[in-house]
Amino acid sequence: MHTNQMLSHFLAAATCLAAALTGQGEATTPSAQEPRATLEAAAASMQADMSAALAELDALRAEIGAERLPLAKKLTQTEGRLSAVRRDFDAVSRELVKKTDSLAGLDASLTALNRQSDYLSSLLGQYGEEFRTRLHIAELQRYRQPLEAAKLALENTKLTDVDRFGTQLGVVELSLDKLEDELGGTRFDGRAKVDNGELKAGRVVMLGPMALFQAADGSAIGSIEETGGSQEPTVLDFSEEEDRRAAAGIALGSGGQFPMDVTLGNAQKVEAIQETWWEHVQKGGVIMIPMAVLAGAALLVVLLKWLSMVFVRRPSKRRVAQLLTVVQEGDHATAKQLAQSMRGPAGRMLAAGAEHLGEPRELIEEVMFEKLLTTRLKLQSWLPFVAICATSAPLLGLLGTVTGIMGTFALMTEFGTGDPKVLSSGISEALITTEHGLIIAIPSLLLHAFLARKAKGVTDGMEKMAVQFMNHIREPKPAAAPSAAVASEVA
Secondary structure, three states: OHHHHHHHHHHHHHHHHHHHHHHHHHOOOHHHHOOHHHHHHHHHHHHHHHHHHHHHHHHHHHHHHHHHHHHHHHHHHHHHHHHHHHHHHHHHHHHHHHHHHHHHHHHHHHHHHHHHHHHHHHHHHHHHHHHHHHOOOOOHHHHHHHHHHHHHHOOOOOOOHHHHHHHHHHHHHHHHHHHHHHHHOEEEEEEEEOOOOOEEEEEEEEEOOEEEEEEOOOOOEEEEEOOOOOOOOEEEEOOOHHHHHHHHHHHHOOOOOOOOOOOOOHHHHHHHHOOOHHHHHHOOOOOHHHHHHHHHHHHHHHHHHHHHHHOOOOOOHHHHHHHHHHHHHOOHHHHHHHHHHOOHHHHHHHHHHHHOOOOOHHHHHHHHHHHHHHHHHHHHOOHHHHHHHHHHHHHHHHHHHHHHHHHHHHHHHHHOOOOHHHHHHHHHHHHHHHHHHHHHHHHHHHHHHHHHHHHHHHHHHHHHHHHHHHHOOOOOOOOOOOOHHHHHHHO
16 A cells, blocks of 8 residues: 555656646746755656665565465466366265256156056056945845945045055955855845835855855845845745745855856746736726727627628539530429528528529529629628728737827826836836737737628639539520421411
């Protein structure tokens, strides 16, 4: 700081000196020479100050030179430490990069592991649902609690992955235990619905896909099946006493023969729905009454008409040929006797024609055609009634179908569509009336066609005989004119 002050004084003096010299050059008057001594004194003072400053500067340089070497050494040491620190920094930076890359790899691995965890959890959830669907209806009540816990574990966000996987793996262990049970069968306590719909506790015996149930009070024993979409098993009682005793022995653990149904309960279901003809008819409702009356009347008419046509007598071909020969020969008396001896409508027709032999052909044809019409009307009487029955029966069946469907929709409005048994009455009425309408109509049509064909056969045979009869009638010869000899004799 002192050296700086000296330098500033030196610069100021040098400035004044330069100004003085400049003024000396410009004016050499005596008044300008007076302060010259002052200037020289100032210059001498400045010289002395400058010498002192230079001396002080030399001392300062010496001091700086003395301090430079330690400072250079210290600087070298500091630079060495800086290089070491930089190397350490580079090493730390490289390690940090490695750590960062490793951390990124760990994040990717963690993401992949989380995806695998979610995938495995989803697979275990699907396995649990598949396991549930493959369970017998009787086993659902046995495995319901662990299955529900495994299902809720997927939705519970408070559980850790370990707890969730533990709960789901419990279902896998249950399935493995179930496989072991299926090898030799198993028994467990359960509940099942009996015939009256009451849930009863009892003993369940599982052997493969088959299950038996015995109520604790012994009131019901049979196979277990799922019916009506119910979540509770239903007992189908054994109808045979031997099967009941065998199932009771198996349920109680005393051993014996297992009553096996190879149809897995289908045979019992079919047996349970079997019904008598009268029960089947009763399900048709009130429409079955007029249909039964119609069917009975049609059957009675068909039976009577068939009996009347069966006993229609037809003349034999030999006697008909004999009659035609006599008619052709003109023996009217013999022709009348032969025609009257023939029975049946054809005989009556031929007898009426023989009664008028010798009369005009038109009269004979009209008489025989009258007998043919009488027979035709008699044979075809009541046949239209059978045709009406055949036409009306399907209409009555359709009426029953409409009323049954209307009843079904009324029940659907009241109870919904959840339970099919509620709707079975209306559906049964709708289908059974249509069924019996067709059962009545089809045979009635066939019988009507058979009787009509039989009646037509009788009338066609009569027409044929009438044509043959008319063709064999000999025309009367015209009277000949008397000869001349006869006329002369008469004269």
